[in-house]
Structures are given as structure tokens and as C-alpha cells.
Amino acid sequence: MSSPILSLNGLAKSFGALKVTDGVTLDIAPGEIHAVIGPNGAGKTTLIGEITGEVPLDAGTVTFAGQDITRWPVHRRALAGLTRSFQITQVLPGFSVVENVATAAQAHDGSSFSFFRPAATERRLNDRAMTALAQVGLADRARSGAASLSHGEKRQLEIAMALVAEPRLLLLDEPMAGMGREETERMVDVLMALKGRYPMVLVEHDMHAVFRLADRISVLVYGRVIASGTPDQVRADPAVREAYLGEEEFA
Amino acid sequence: MADTALAAPTASPPLWRRWWLPALVFLALAVVPLIWPERFVLGLVSRAMIMGIAALSLDLILGYGAMVSFGHAAFLGLGAYAVAILFEHGIVEAGIAFPVAILVGATFALVTGAISLKTRGVYFIMITLAFGQMAFFTATSLSAYGGDDGLRMFHRSELFGTRILANEATFYFVVLGTLLGCYLLLKAIVASRFGRVLRGAKENERRMRALGFDPFRYRLAAYVISGAICALAGALFANLGLFVAPAYMTWQRSGEFIAMVVAGGMGTLHGAIIGAIGITLIEEWLAELTQHWKAIFGPLVVLVAIFARGGIVRLIDRGGR
Ligand SMILES: Nc1ncnc2c1ncn2[C@@H]1O[C@H](COP(=O)(O)OP(=O)(O)O)[C@@H](O)[C@H]1O
Numbered sequence A: 001m002s003s004p005i006l007s008l009n010g011l012a013k014s015f016g017a018l019k020v021t022d023g024v025t026l027d028i029a030p031g032e033i034h035a036v037i038g039p040n041g042a043g044k045t046t047l048i049g050e051i052t053g054e055v056p057l058d059a060g061t062v063t064f065a066g067q068d069i070t071r072w073p074v075h076r077r078a079l080a081g082l083t084r085s086f087q088i089t090q091v092l093p094g095f096s097v098v099e100n101v102a103t104a105a106q107a108h109d110g111s112s113f114s115f116f117r118p119a120a121t122e123r124r125l126n127d128r129a130m131t132a133l134a135q136v137g138l139a140d141r142a143r144s145g146a147a148s149l150s151h152g153e154k155r156q157l158e159i160a161m162a163l164v165a166e167p168r169l170l171l172l173d174e175p176m177a178g179m180g181r182e183e184t185e186r187m188v189d190v191l192m193a194l195k196g197r198y199p200m201v202l203v204e205h206d207m208h209a210v211f212r213l214a215d216r217i218s219v220l221v222y223g224r225v226i227a228s229g230t231p232d233q234v235r236a237d238p239a240v241r242e243a244y245l246g247e248e249e250f251a
Numbered sequence B: 001m002a003d004t005a006l007a008a009p010t011a012s013p014p015l016w017r018r019w020w021l022p023a024l025v026f027l028a029l030a031v032v033p034l035i036w037p038e039r040f041v042l043g044l045v046s047r048a049m050i051m052g053i054a055a056l057s058l059d060l061i062l063g064y065g066a067m068v069s070f071g072h073a074a075f076l077g078l079g080a081y082a083v084a085i086l087f088e089h090g091i092v093e094a095g096i097a098f099p100v101a102i103l104v105g106a107t108f109a110l111v112t113g114a115i116s117l118k119t120r121g122v123y124f125i126m127i128t129l130a131f132g133q134m135a136f137f138t139a140t141s142l143s144a145y146g147g148d149d150g151l152r153m154f155h156r157s158e159l160f161g162t163r164i165l166a167n168e169a170t171f172y173f174v175v176l177g178t179l180l181g182c183y184l185l186l187k188a189i190v191a192s193r194f195g196r197v198l199r200g201a202k203e204n205e206r207r208m209r210a211l212g213f214d215p216f217r218y219r220l221a222a223y224v225i226s227g228a229i230c231a232l233a234g235a236l237f238a239n240l241g242l243f244v245a246p247a248y249m250t251w252q253r254s255g256e257f258i259a260m261v262v263a264g265g266m267g268t269l270h271g272a273i274i275g276a277i278g279i280t281l282i283e284e285w286l287a288e289l290t291q292h293w294k295a296i297f298g299p300l301v302v303l304v305a306i307f308a309r310g311g312i313v314r315l316i317d318r319g320g321r
């Protein structure tokens, strides 16, 4: 195996008495989709936050593309290509859909200390934004206000914002949460199309989606990784069956 | 996707709809001296316009950056003192004194902003208030420059060696030109890449960090621009009354600036101008009617806040649809 794009080593985090991350050690290989599953409150979102720098660690190191980024602030990690989507969608509600994505593109396109040229007519940014919106199937909503989007569309918008950010690793926190069957299918298709182009850490509850997309799966329970392996290995793991997964999902 | 969609991808109202109100305001200000050439009127409207410049500068950080500065009058005072103190030392040239005033405002903003902007919300309000009070008390202790009583200027600043600013009408148009210049400058800034990041950080700071922006740097830069412009207003203000005093820097005046921006309509720029002119004229009118004008003025601001949510500008905007 070539050297991992992301290495987590001995991560630990407590909120008061609650150990929310408990000795997590994990490697993400280049090109793979690595799903992280586990019951609500297992610490999945917190783990994503530790990778992006939003949640300060008590112990452990985060190595990204060979660099120790444990002490880097959020924005610096993002500029280095660590790109996330949020479980609770985070868009710029007062901006149009295309301006949301153009803003994401702007972060990776030279300096933003430019004071006189109107940003809204910057062709290069807008073109990149429209391409990404087309990829996620949101091009026809480009001019709408982001606040007017449906829940599912906001999730698509988050993916589009991630795509223009020149990601070297995508961290997707429940990208299908709260979506209907049809929207979920569409999102799986979108992610399927991105598979191989970007390595991904995919936190997801929808087991159909996970088993269709993931190359490897890690199971997080009470902040601990209790199993990690290929979908078949995880499916067969008795500890996983007992601790977390309903039998019927493994049939 | 159609090519036209790329050219102007942000859904925006037609040009006339965005510009008619600011255009009307500036047109009205331009014809005032033709209709009322009296000294009193020119002086009063000049003052209103200078407050407009100060309110504009506050709108950049308040309306576009969600930074509630409660010490903005300090910048007005610093600009005014810079001009008056230089004058005291024989430097009467606006071409020197005004840039110095701007520089003083920018420097004070850089230092106090770097500290204040480490905090958010109510703490930011308190710390900017504290810095404002610091500037106020420093001014009262400047015994060499009048202390509490303030400092007089014997005449207006010279403009490139001439005394043309002494003429009320000329001064009026210089103030109007400065107001227009600041308005257009800020209009460009809020639409630029920089302005977009500033607005984005107000919309959703967490999202902006995740995109790779460090909001602090952009907020600090906006704060410095704001302080510089407000100090320029102060330089004009010193010239208007030929007088500076610590009273320019009271927290009440900082509160008034906030009231101007909020009443006019935050985050519109021309709203700040309308709010500043409106409040200045109403104050003047109420002060003539009664000594207790502040008792009327306070509730008036509250009423505007309640009934014209989003400010006068948005009220007019809704009426036009
Ligand atoms: N900032 C916080 N302060 C205190 N407790 C928190 C905080 N963030 C998360 N938690 C707790 O940590 C646990 C894990 O949360 P989370 O990472 O969101 O789990 P998951 O995403 O797996 O559902 C939960 O019990 C949650 O209440």
C-alpha cells in the first residue's frame, strides 16, 4: 500500500467525563472511500472535527499528506486540501447558490485581498462554480438564494462547494441525512462518480449507501474503533453485529 | 448551462432599482446650496454629511461584518484632533493634515482592532467601548491642547496653499465630494473579493473557516478601513466648527452612529447616509423646539427600530414593490 493520505494516531478527546474519542488510530489510503459508521453519539462528528481542526485534541497526532497538521488551524487545513461537508448543513444563506460555490473557489484562486474588482463578475470563479453545480445536479438553481433551497439541495450545494475546493481528501459527515429515497439515490450516484478521483471519509447511517460506496469500513462505538476492514470483513465481525448493527441489514 | 447565466450569475434586481435612491440622495444634496444658500443651512447639511461619512464607515464593519463597534466616535475625534493639533503647530495644509488624520485613525484601528477582534458579540461591544472611553479620557487630559475645553482653530485648513475652504459653499461641496467618494469606494469594496469574504464571515463564520478563510484578517482590514474613513470625517468635522473637544468622542456619539446605521438600514451604505442626515436634521429641529429633545429623540429611535425593521431604506424598498 502506498503511504496513506491521512493518518490518525492515538486520538483522544473527552468532554468532561465523557470519552468521546478514545485512542482512535486509523489510516486512509489514497483513492479509497473509507466509511465510518456507528450509533448516534459514538463520536463520528467529533472525529471529523478533530481531523478538520475544529475540535482540539487532548492527545494524538493527525498526519495529512505526510505533514503533521495536529496544530494547524481550521482554515490552514482547508487550504491544504482537507475539505469537509457538514452533518447540519452550513451554507451562506444570504448568498446565491452560485456565489456560495464561487466563494469556495475563491479561497483557492489567488488572494482575496482584492478591493476594487467586483467578485460577482469574475468569470473564472463563476465558471468553476457552475461546473461543480452541474456535477451535483444543481445548475438550474444557481441563481436562487441559498436559504431557499430544500434540505436535500443544501446537501448537494455542500458537495459542490467541496468540489471546487481542490480537495485532496473529502470528509463527508452524513451527506444523505434527512434525505428521501430518491435524493439519497441521486447523492449515491454523485459520490459514485467521484469515487477514485478523491479519497473520502464518509460518515453515514444509510447502510445501503455505505455498502455500495465504501472500500473499507471502520466501526466506531463509544469513541473506540471496534472493527476496521473491508465491507465483508466488517459484515462478518461478531463484535460489530453484537454492538451495533441490526441483523437484517447484513442479510 | 447557458452562457448568459455565467455572465451575471447572482440574481440581482435591475440597475435602476438599486441606484435610484442613492442617486436621488446625492442629487438632492447637490441642489441644496442652490435653493438655500444661507450659511446656517450649508453648515447644518455639511455637518449631516460629515456624520454620513462616519456612519458609512461604521456600516462597513457593522452592516457587512457584524462588528458592533461602540467606540467609533474615537476615530472621529482622533481625525479632528490630528488636524487641530497640527494646526496648533503651524501645519495648516489639508494636503498634509488630512492624510495624517487618516493615518492616525488607521493606526488606532489596527492596534485596538487586533485586540478587540479576538472577541465576539457583547465582549466586542464592551472592549470597543472601553477603547473609545480611553481615547475620550486621553483627550480630556491633553492640557497642552485645551483638555476638557478643547482646542480652537483660527481658520480652516488650507487646500494646496489656498484658503478656498473658508467659503461655506466650497466647503459644502468638498464635503459632498468626499461623501460621494467614500460611498463609491465602499460600494466597490463590499462587492469585491474582500467584501465577499467579509460578508461571508457574517453569514456563516464556521463555513468560511472550513472553506479556508481566516475571518480575523479580513475583519481587521475592514476595521482599519473603517477607522481611516471615520478619521477623515473627523478632519472635516474639525474644519466645520473650527473647534475640537473631547465631547466629539463620547460614547453617546458612538451610540448615535449605531442608531444612524440601524435606522437608515444596515448593510446598504446609502441607508447609513440617509440615517445620518435624518437623525442630524431631526436632532437640530427637536433641539430648537425644546430643551428636552433627547426625551423625544430616544423613543423616536426605538419606534424606527420597531416599525422600520431593516431601516428606512428597506421600508422604502418594500413600498416600491
Ligand atoms: N462540544 C461538546 N461538548 C460536550 N459534549 C459534546 C460536544 N460535542 C459532542 N458532544 C457529545 O459527544 C458525543 C458524541 O457526539 P458526536 O460526535 O456528535 O456523535 P455522532 O456524530 O457519532 O452522533 C455525544 O454524546 C455528544 O453529546
Ligand SMILES: [Mg+2]
Binding pocket: A044, A045, A046, A087
Ligand atoms: Mg454526527
